[in-house]
Amino acid sequence: MKGRFSLIAISLVVILVFIFSSSLWAASKIVIGHPACLSGKYAKAGEQALGGVKACVDWINNVYGGVKIGGKKYLIKYKYYDCESKKESVTSLIGRLITVDKVNVVFAPYSSGLTLRGAPVAESHRMLYMDHGGANNKIFRQGFRYIVQTIGPASRYHEGTLDMIHKIDPAAKRVALAYEDSEFAKMVMEGAEAHAKKLGFNIVFKRTYPKGVTDLTPLLSAFKGAKPDFILGGGHFEDGQLFNRQMADLDINVKALSLIAAATLPAFYKALTSMAEGVMGPSHWEYGVKYSESRAKKAGLPWIGPTQDGFVALFKKAIGKNIIPDYHAAEAGAQVLAYVLAAKKANSLNSDKIRAALGDLKFMSFYGGWDIDDTGLQIGHSMVDVQWQMGKRVIVWPPEGQTGKLVYPMPTFAEKAKGKLAVPR
Amino acid sequence: MLLEHLAGNLIQGLVLGAIYGMATMGLSLIFGVLKVVNVGHGAFIMVGAFITLWIFNALGLNPIFSIPIAFAVGLGLGLIFYSLAIRKLLKAPELSTLLATFAIGILLEELVKLIFGSEFRGYNWVVGKINLGVTVLPVAKLYACIGSIIIALLLYLWFNRTRAGSAVRSVVEDDEGARVCGVNVGGVYALSFAIGIGLTVASGVLVTMFIPVGINPYMGGGYTLKAFVIAVLGGLSSPYGAFFGGLIFGIVENGSYTLFALIPGVEPFALTRFLSFVMLLVILLIRPTGILKAK
Amino acid sequence: MRKTVQRYYPLFPVFAAYFILFLVGKNVSGMWQLVSTLLFYCALGQAFNIFLGMTGYVDFGYVAFMGVGTYGMAIAITRLAHVEALGVLIVAIGFAMALVMAALLSVAVGAVALRLRGAYFAIATIGVNEGFRFLIEGAKIWNGSDGMIFTAQLNQILGRETASALSTFWADVIVLIIAVLAAFVTLFYMKSKIGYALTALREDEDAAVVMGINVTKYKIIAFITSASFAGLVGATSWALKTPYVFPPEVFEIHYTIEAIIIVLLGGAGTLLGPVAGALIYGISKYYLSIFLPGFQLLIFAPIIIIIIILFPEGVIGMLKKSFRDSTLMRFII
Incomplete structure (x- = not known):
């Protein structure tokens, strides 16, 4: 008992010495x-x-x-x-x-x-x-x-993607928005919604899913019925992988899928392999x-x-x-x-x-x-859009920063399961 | 259209529910026998997920082979943690075991993070899909569902047809009485804890067969919370009660989405989660022994 | 007279600890923010201990009361910031809101969950916490998952300097006051009928009921008191000090676990325990994060397990045991 007590006393002394010895080092x-x-x-x-x-x-x-x-x-x-x-x-x-x-x-x-x-x-x-x-x-x-x-700023994440589809496929008007229910993702969603309306897109589906979900099936099945041309969504890392994977599981095919945060990371492709082919994501910066x-x-x-x-x-x-x-x-x-x-x-x-x-x-x-503007908000940086093509990240937007051409529409999940990759024509 | 959607969700919910149920049986077994709530439950599911991932990627083995391996690893982990920590805390107040199992969970998470990093990982096991008309069901999910049912059946047989199983059952009923009758209660505790952890780690394999992505050291938290709700649905101390609890939970969670989506101005997905916790409270109040067991 | 004074001897070491903390924070450069974190842990531990320590019930959903308190303050600030005449009074209104909302939630939760015992109670309270969060997000109550950010409103009504001083200094002082109040209430309860009834309950609830003690009444009193303090801590540490509220952050179960660790480390049901636990926990975590960034949890987890096994009564519980009859013990309960 005694030994245990003195041990506590010693550790207390050590802790106190740590607190009061604020390390002083002047630096040039x-x-x-x-x-x-x-x-x-x-x-x-x-x-x-x-x-x-x-x-x-x-x-x-x-x-x-x-x-x-x-x-x-x-x-x-x-x-x-x-x-x-x-x-x-x-x-x-x-x-x-x-x-x-x-x-x-x-x-x-x-x-x-x-x-x-x-x-x-x-x-x-x-x-x-x-x-x-x-x-x-x-x-x-x-x-x-x-x-x-x-x-x-979050509100601009998906603007480029919308601009791109607006230019490449003017006939694609039906957009579905499905984001994570978090302050960040919802701000992206608001920005995307406003920009989509400005460009004349038709928002056919708009829902969120809670943080930390492990199964998106009900939400994904719900927008399958809305027949969107393309889908914008995501939130963080794990839900992005889940989103893509379960779209494949449910065989929901669209012309383009863009997910924030998750899709641009190497781990995304490593986890999903061929199922990620042709999937896009906005990024602040990308190698290339x-x-x-x-x-x-x-x-x-x-x-x-x-x-x-x-x-x-x-x-x-x-x-x-x-x-x-x-x-x-x-x-x-x-x-x-x-x-x-x-x-x-x-x-x-x-x-x-x-x-x-x-x-x-x-x-x-x-x-x-x-x-930056007067409030400190970043305005000088523009985002790029990245697409997975043959296991590599290719920058497809903006045109002046392209490292490759967009694959549009992306291959269907059934094609991908058979080994088809997103190869630009 | 609405009914079709509902039907599709219910089928998906049933498959998911079987896996949820399986993932809760270990928790219920441990609580039933030792009266210990394993707050680190999800971390053991995570261990199972990493075992699957590692075996699939390094050895190229089918995830089904990972089930016995994960079970064996779980048995080992269970015995280690039982003899190092849990055994010494059985007489201590509830708080001690709650905190100890929580700390064990953190320890596992941080160890796995040290070894594998905090990357989100996944694997791609292509075995095809079945189109049911109202929904599409990947074969991997079906295997996971069947695997859950088989494991639940095996546990049932073990409980009811073997001597060790009946010893465990007698301890669940009344541990003092069992001791008087010559049951080695300490042994039953150790065995049940090990099997409970074994089942939980094995369920991690099935979880990844259902969702083969997003595997990371901190993935377990959500499963811990779900397992609590499911365990209560099934009566908390009954492992196969938990299995049926899982089925009901899966169906309610997925099925209610379609209905909540009819209410304007709300987020149906978050409300399905809300509903599951309301369900938890209601059951705890009106029938704490679980919805399946008659009093 | 002497007896009444003697009853409050145990407050000396608690207040001495707070006083030293305050002095260290004020006078040693760079220490204020650490002290403020330690005070937060102290207040959290003290508040949590009122219920857990006295009844032995583990409320896993405790953080919900802090969350609701945070919302109380946030709502007061965001909805009333345009009434310029209010000035600093807005903070008082916020505290009142926090207190009322936390107390109301605790009455609702208590009415349901306190019928349950042991693990069932613990699980039910987790359910309340998670369910409440999803209700806020799903039904879009109080801005749903967008939450509220209100530095601008605070600046508007208090002026930039005052608002800044509020969130970096006065908020911490208020936390200290809450901790002191909680210590006072804890001791008061311990020495009154409530304390004796709850001790009987903790030892053996069924026997207490047989003895004719109105167990439910005292349980609810302790539960509401503890929850109200949580609401105040939330309103201060999470609304005044952190000028935003996002549902997943204020209902994060992790804080309940921290409260449990603090109380258990120090000794559940003792007055000085939560303070000792908070200091040990807070200081060791701080220095681990400085000297071994990235590894503190890996080191901390086994330490927790070892402590639970070796000192199940906590540091203060152990002290009490080994110095049972000395005069020193008059100061420690």
Whole structure:
């Protein structure tokens, strides 16, 4: 009993020492603080974001040669903790990052909810707060002053897809919308609905399904009867796979299927294999996009950052795995570049000045264009549409960014089961 | 049109229900014998799903072969967790076992995440489809449904036709009485826990035969909640009661969609979930022994 | 007179802990947000303990009361923000709404679920929590799954500076006050007839009924009290401090589990237990996430199992056992 008790006493002392020994290190470095989502429900996106930030920090320090401000060269240090995808941890970690680690900028955690949770803390410290994973437009209608978005707003996810079908197949008028019942997906749905009406589409079905469902059969059977020409929907990762799989199971064939979030990830094809052939998804960024220094010059925008392949190589090095980064990595990485450009332009590390510089900033990187409006909402970045063709992701929209032609209509599920792939004519 | 849709959903619901039922039998067995609610239930289903995935992708074996393997792995896991943790908590207040099984669930999730990562995975087992007119039924789902029924029957036979089974039954009825009659109650506890976990892990295989995608370390949570509702429908302590509970649950969940869709201005899918929990409360109140058992 | 004072001795260590926490948060740089998280866990544990600790019933749907409280505050702010005369009063109205809504839900749930015992009760309460969430989403109550985001409204009615101070400092102070109140109420209940009746119930419910104790009445009192505190915690930590409400986040069962862990770690049914549990849980998780980002759950799960097996009565329960007759024990119950 005694031994057990002294053990507790010792551990208490150790804990107390930890609390009060706030590590003090002065730095001639720029520190990026990040309550990253390394475990919990957003772990997948969080890992990508971590790799993306590390890759771009690496590039700035070792290729770009650091950041020169006021004649002094600064290197970037990336300080991150794991927020477990939980709001309580987000605020306590941001508090620590700002006051103990004395970071110069805070990168928001993944998702709109967690981004919102941290915003008041960042605001109260007058700390620049950069959002790479919160797409909800409403974040930017709250009057926050220090928040800046790199990810594109949710309402625009499916606009490109609608534009594309409008152009390619003017006869296809019947669209079905079936999204996850979450704040993010519903915002995408509202945006898609408004844009579809503007283009003269006929919305024949519009329903949601709850988060975390394991069987979509009743919903899918319901829209089978509505006979849509094409379907827009999705929400997150697992439900996207389920959506596609169960459409195959129920033999529901449409000319095009576009799912948000899930469809552009490599895991989607790995899980579904041939059933994913011809399925599309909007993406903020995709390996294969054609953003380059020369294109930036043509558009009259300054260029910064690694080339696309350079980014991919740095990303692989950063996370120590041989995987191609997805858009979560790209947008987190682009955020580092935006910060560096703005800091240089402001010639200061003061959050207010950098925020003002970000407001005027317009640039292009491997991620594409970057520009924000007065509220901090991202308006300069356009999304691409990706289609699975023969096991590869092909960018089919916009026309100027195409890496291949759209396969339209996509093969039926019966054809796919027999091994037919989506091959462009 | 409406009736056709309803009929299609009911058939799908029946198939799904058989799998739900099978996925709950382990929970009910463990509660019936040990009076322990396994809050980490879903994590064991997840383990079964990963076993299937791994065997299919690495060895190229048909998922049906994974059922006995998953069952064996489950038996092993069950024995390990029983002897390390559960055995020591049987006399402790309810709270301890609730929390311990929850922690076991987290442990499994994090271990699987460490090994396989948090990617959403799946496999594609092409065995064709049957067109029933009102709906289309993939053969894999049919196999899963038949597999569930066979396993439920085997469990029934084991319970009623073997000595070990009758020992378990006597403990469910009255563990003190069983002890007096010379039943090795400790042994029955260990065996029941192991078989319960074995069944649960095996049901993970059937779950992936029904839905072969979205396999990830955290997939179990939803199944835990459903299993609770189903277990209560079946009387909580009766494994084959749970099987029929699953059938009813599947039918109600899928069938009610068509009806809720008739109400304007609501989201029918979320309401089907609401209905299932209302059903849970009503049954707990009017007939806590389950809807099948007469008092 | 002396006796009455002595009755409240056990509050000293609780308040001392809160006081030290507050001082650390105010004076050690970088600690305030951690302290605020710890206070949240303390308040959660204290509130949950009033019911679980005293009755032994495990309410798995506890988070529903926090969720409803969050909605109470959110509704008050979003619907009344245009009435400029209200000013800070809007927060008071929000708390009143939170309290009433949580209490009403607890009466409804209590009337149904408290007829059940043990595992049946636990499962029924999970059902209430999940069912309520799907009702909100399915029937599109209170904006359904779109939820509410209301920083703009808070800024509008309170002014930007006040609103910011509210969500980063005053909200935490209110949580502290709630925790203090909960400690007070816990002790009051323990020392009154309610406490004795519930202790009898926890030991053996059937015997308590035979003895003529109106078990149901006292169960319901503890249930409603505990739920009302949950509503207040939700209104503060999840509405004032987190200026949005999305249904899946405020009905997340994970928080119930955290409350259970905290109470069990510290010792169910003790006054100091939830505080000790909250500090151990919160601090160890915080440092695990800093020093071993990504692995804290993997480390935490086996630790929980070991603690349950080795210290089933929790830290404070164990302390009580080993120092049963010393004067120190007058301060710890």
